[in-house]
Amino acid sequence: MTDTTARFALPLLQPGQAQKELYHNEALALLDSGLHPVAETSGEVVPPPSPDPGQSWIVGSAPTGEWSGQADALATWTESGWRILDPVEGMSVWIRADQFFARWDGAAWIPGEVIGESLKLGGEQVVGARKEAIENVFGGVTVDAEARAAIAAILAALRDHGLIAT
Numbered sequence: 001m002t003d004t005t006a007r008f009a010l011p012l013l014q015p016g017q018a019q020k021e022l023y024h025n026e027a028l029a030l031l032d033s034g035l036h037p038v039a040e041t042s043g044e045v046v047p048p049p050s051p052d053p054g055q056s057w058i059v060g061s062a063p064t065g066e067w068s069g070q071a072d073a074l075a076t077w078t079e080s081g082w083r084i085l086d087p088v089e090g091m092s093v094w095i096r097a098d099q100f101f102a103r104w105d106g107a108a109w110i111p112g113e114v115i116g117e118s119l120k121l122g123g124e125q126v127v128g129a130r131k132e133a134i135e136n137v138f139g140g141v142t143v144d145a146e147a148r149a150a151i152a153a154i155l156a157a158l159r160d161h162g163l164i165a166t
Contacts, residue, residue, distance in 0.1 A: 034091075036094075038093070039056045042060075046063075046067075047075070055077050059075050072109065074086075074087060087109075133166060134164055137151050
């Protein structure tokens, strides 16, 4: 039997273990920080001087002080000090300062990127997979410069937004 859980390394109780409440409370503190986590900011390397219990930060790549050696971890302040939770692939954290999620891809935090197959609003798909490239308009019997300019602007906007290939 191992001493910790497989994904988040939460401490497990052992048969005949003394002071089981310490291990149980530590596991609850780590669960509290990792379940639907919210970080104040991402990339900080110096722990804040006066955090409130329950506040969390995504630690930057070269942390100092009490965060030293905890790069990319989720650091949560508790009444008993810092609790450090190493991210697992697919973990998402709401970044309060930026108002978007950061997702751990197994090697780095990816800020603000949403991955999916389609975007639905009100149950109706409004954006799907990127379609094939559409060529610009050339030639024709009647050339309408204003219409051609409008079509070119529409195509440019669709390409800029990544909705069609270039």
